[in-house]
Amino acid sequence: MNGMVQVPRRTVLVCCGTGCLANNSMEIYKKLKDKAAELESGFPVIPVLKATGCNGLCERGPIIQVLPDDIFYCKVSVSDVDEIFERTILKGDVIERLLYLDASSGKRVRSFKESEFYKKQFKIALRNIGQIDPACIDDYIERGGYEALKKALFEMSPEQVISEIERSGLRGRGGAGFPTGYKWRQCSKTNDFPKYVVCNGDEGDPGAFMDRSIMEGDPHSVIEGMIIGAYAVGAEKGFIYIRDEYSLAVRNVSKAIEDAYIRGYLGRDIMGSGFSLDIEVVRGGGAFVCGESTALMASIEGRVGEPRVKYIRSTEKGLWGKPTVLNNVETWANVPVIITRGAEWFSSIGTEKSKGTKVFSLVGKVKNTGLIEVPMGMTLREIIFGIGGGIAGSGKFKAVQTGGPSGGCIPEALLDLPVDFDSLSDAGSMMGSGGMIVMDDRTCMVEVARYYLKFLSEESCGKCTPCREGIRRMLEVLEDICAGEGREEDIELLLELSETVKEASLCGLGKTAPNPVLTTIKYFKDEYLAHIKEKRCPAGVCKKLTSYRINPDLCRGCSLCAKRCPAGAISGKQGKIYEIDQGICTVCGTCREVCRFGAVEVAGRATE
Amino acid sequence: MREKPEEGILKVKSILEKYPKERRFLLAILQDIQKTYNYLPREALNEVRDYLGIPLSSLYSMATFYKALSLKPKGRYVIKVCDGTACHIRGSLDIVEEIKKQLSISPGEVTKDGKFSLETVNCLGSCALAPVMVINDKYYGNLKPAMVKDILESTGD
Numbered sequence: 001m002n003g004m005v006q007v008p009r010r011t012v013l014v015c016c017g018t019g020c021l022a023n024n025s026m027e028i029y030k031k032l033k034d035k036a037a038e039l040e041s042g043f044p045v046i047p048v049l050k051a052t053g054c055n056g057l058c059e060r061g062p063i064i065q066v067l068p069d070d071i072f073y074c075k076v077s078v079s080d081v082d083e084i085f086e087r088t089i090l091k092g093d094v095i096e097r098l099l100y101l102d103a104s105s106g107k108r109v110r111s112f113k114e115s116e117f118y119k120k121q122f123k124i125a126l127r128n129i130g131q132i133d134p135a136c137i138d139d140y141i142e143r144g145g146y147e148a149l150k151k152a153l154f155e156m157s158p159e160q161v162i163s164e165i166e167r168s169g170l171r172g173r174g175g176a177g178f179p180t181g182y183k184w185r186q187c188s189k190t191n192d193f194p195k196y197v198v199c200n201g202d203e204g205d206p207g208a209f210m211d212r213s214i215m216e217g218d219p220h221s222v223i224e225g226m227i228i229g230a231y232a233v234g235a236e237k238g239f240i241y242i243r244d245e246y247s248l249a250v251r252n253v254s255k256a257i258e259d260a261y262i263r264g265y266l267g268r269d270i271m272g273s274g275f276s277l278d279i280e281v282v283r284g285g286g287a288f289v290c291g292e293s294t295a296l297m298a299s300i301e302g303r304v305g306e307p308r309v310k311y312i313r314s315t316e317k318g319l320w321g322k323p324t325v326l327n328n329v330e331t332w333a334n335v336p337v338i339i340t341r342g343a344e345w346f347s348s349i350g351t352e353k354s355k356g357t358k359v360f361s362l363v364g365k366v367k368n369t370g371l372i373e374v375p376m377g378m379t380l381r382e383i384i385f386g387i388g389g390g391i392a393g394s395g396k397f398k399a400v401q402t403g404g405p406s407g408g409c410i411p412e413a414l415l416d417l418p419v420d421f422d423s424l425s426d427a428g429s430m431m432g433s434g435g436m437i438v439m440d441d442r443t444c445m446v447e448v449a450r451y452y453l454k455f456l457s458e459e460s461c462g463k464c465t466p467c468r469e470g471i472r473r474m475l476e477v478l479e480d481i482c483a484g485e486g487r488e489e490d491i492e493l494l495l496e497l498s499e500t501v502k503e504a505s506l507c508g509l510g511k512t513a514p515n516p517v518l519t520t521i522k523y524f525k526d527e528y529l530a531h532i533k534e535k536r537c538p539a540g541v542c543k544k545l546t547s548y549r550i551n552p553d554l555c556r557g558c559s560l561c562a563k564r565c566p567a568g569a570i571s572g573k574q575g576k577i578y579e580i581d582q583g584i585c586t587v588c589g590t591c592r593e594v595c596r597f598g599a600v601e602v603a604g605r606a607t608e
Numbered sequence: 609m610r611e612k613p614e615e616g617i618l619k620v621k622s623i624l625e626k627y628p629k630e631r632r633f634l635l636a637i638l639q640d641i642q643k644t645y646n647y648l649p650r651e652a653l654n655e656v657r658d659y660l661g662i663p664l665s666s667l668y669s670m671a672t673f674y675k676a677l678s679l680k681p682k683g684r685y686v687i688k689v690c691d692g693t694a695c696h697i698r699g700s701l702d703i704v705e706e707i708k709k710q711l712s713i714s715p716g717e718v719t720k721d722g723k724f725s726l727e728t729v730n731c732l733g734s735c736a737l738a739p740v741m742v743i744n745d746k747y748y749g750n751l752k753p754a755m756v757k758d759i760l761e762s763t764g765d
Contacts, residue, residue: 019736022747058736206692209733244639244676245732247745285635285674288730302634304673363694363735370736401693437693437735451696455730461673566753588702588753 015063017054025062053217055130056371072112073098103367103389129217137259140220148336153273161232167343169355174328177421187233187315190323195235198326201242204288205404208435210359211329215249219256225332238279288459307507350376354420364438381415395440403432406512408519444541445524450478452516467510470501486532536604547606554599561591582606683725692731695739706753
């Protein structure tokens with residue numbers, strides 16, 4: 001700011017997404033607000049404070065941005081507040097130690113936009129998140145919000161809206177990638193009323209939280225998308241179904257709906273256009289299968305969330321047997337941008353058959369965990385090693401799991417795969433809602449398959465036999481393998497069961513349930529064989545097949561492992577080589593975790 | 609509820625009054641009752657049956673299908689340990705083991721004094737902080753088994 005006479009009016013954005021809230025960001029926000037309120041009213045630079053949605057970089061939270069200086073602080077604690085206020089907010093000084101440390105370059109950067117994490121991203125669905133106060137409709141409007149709605153209502157016919165979405169090539173972001181425009185057209189052609197629009201916010205895939213972030217951080221973008229969609233297909237009632245665990249999302253979406261009514265974007269005769277729409281929030285009940293469209297509709301109707309056979313599509317007979325368009329949160333959030341900027345612009349981004357961007361939650365054993373949005377077609381390598389900064393700690397990349405429990409594990413050999421709907425399916429996985437879980441050499445792939453099948457067997461609604469019984473039998477086989485009871489013919493048996501479950505299940509849950517098993521067998525068969533034949537778990541995860549031993553050539557006798565061992569199984573003398581008593585050891589892995597010299601090694605089943 | 613049945617039923621009535629007599633509000637009604645009592649008492653379900661004209665068997669199928677609902681009382685503090693994939697591969701089961709050891713209860717159970725109940729959930733959407741648990745509304749991230757004891761002891765009535 002040197003040389004400038006005028007002091008800018010600063011805006012301070014405090015991230016209050018679930019991740020940062022868990023690290024006390026609300027207290028930081030309140031304290032900053034109190035300090036701003038203490039300034040005398042005549043003070044020339046009273047800063048504006050905003051509590052925003054998730055910035056995506058949850059791991060470095062709590063996060064504060066100061067504008068217009070564009071200073072980005074990470075891991076802020078309550079004790080830093082005074083200094084930030086006095087130095088940065090009032091004077092524009094940068095506090096070096098709070099700046100973002102770029103994992104890829106090892107340098108501290110002043111603006112988030114300079115970081116490797118940010119540079120390669122392209123934000124459409126996340127365009128406003130972290131920049132606006134989600135509880136403030138004016139923040140949304142200031143950034144062009146509800147302009148698309150005006151354009152659609154007053155300059156376009158419903159037919160034109162549908163054809164714009166069709167030409168944009170937008171495909172459903174909830175997992176299957178069904179063409180959105182085609183879905184809308186089917187519904188608009190049906191001559192049966194009333195019609196409904198539904199937003200699927202029942203994000204159940206473990207490891208995915210993009211829908212939560214959008215609903216929490218930019219709820220109006222979803223609402224605006226839904227109003228445009230309802231106008232296009234002729235619906236007059238909408239529902240937003242939000243997962244039970246997401247209490248902040250329920251609160252922010254409800255507030256946004258209220259505000260939209262007050263401003264006349266919802267309700268009767270929207271902005272004098274003659275078009276009317278009501279939207280209601282429905283809280284989910286905590287059942288994974290309710291993310292399936294027909295199960296979700298049953299749940300909205302107040303019934304048990306069981307799916308039905310889809311001989312007739314929901315666009316003809318959906319909610320209460322009436323034509324219904326159901327789209328995912330991220331899909332709806334894309335709609336206003338397509339209307340404003342046009343189908344040509346949108347379809348210029350991405351690959352031939354997958355247009356636009358996709359939001360991923362990049363989590364697991366990666367340095368920069370968080371939420372990212374990239375153009376379709378970026379390679380897994382660019383995402384994990386470029387944006388993600390590579391593997392955290394000393395581990396080595398082993399696999400990346402995409403698509404949630406119905407997806408698959410992709411090995412290192414396929415890291416240069418461009419990420420879009422079709423290439424992921426070809427690799428045996430799927431896009432899913434966009435969870436991307438990075439696994440290193442300390443993750444056991446057999447155990448991962450077991451984990452997903454356990455999840456799915458608990459979440460199977462039980463209506464159809466192949467899913468209910470088939471998954472359970474597969475789980476039993478995997479549990480045996482993990483416990484060292486596996487037989488050589490088990491792999492064959494798993495493949496056979498997979499085929500039946502895939503072919504004969506009623507809904508998407510069962511049809512895709514074998515994917516984690518099939519991909520791990522396809523790409524990591526050696527791990528299955530190590531469990532079955534050699535009775536050892538190469539990653540050291542399956543406790544019954546693991547023992548630890550201290551390599552005498554690497555041990556420096558620092559005694560750390562012995563001090564930390566919760567079972568007291570390690571004995572030795574400082575400066576001498578330590579030893580593990582296999583009879584006492586509980587295989588918790590603490591010694592391996594704390595050893596700085598990599599001296600604790602994984603061996604097969606302990607021989608008593 | 610047991611001591612003062614009249615008062616308990618009054619609470620249920622005030623919940624029911626907020627909703628029109630339509631089946632589609634059933635899940636919301638049951639969630640409100642769950643929130644008020646920490647479970648779905650039989651007396652309350654009878655009221656819902658009469659109000660909406662839905663057989664008790666249907667209410668039971670709802671109560672057993674949705675995880676947010678329970679027919680047995682939960683603890684005053686509900687510990688939800690996330691076992692989503694990101695938490696799982698970062699050691700969430702070690703956290704569960706430690707809680708089991710500290711409180712002598714398994715997932716799905718309540719401590720004898722009714723203070724804590726333990727559950728595992730499939731992803732709280734806070735994967736960047738894995739492993740994560742939530743006690744009522746408070747989040748605890750980047751957990752290590754050694755942190756569990758202090759957290760439980762500092763959680764008080």
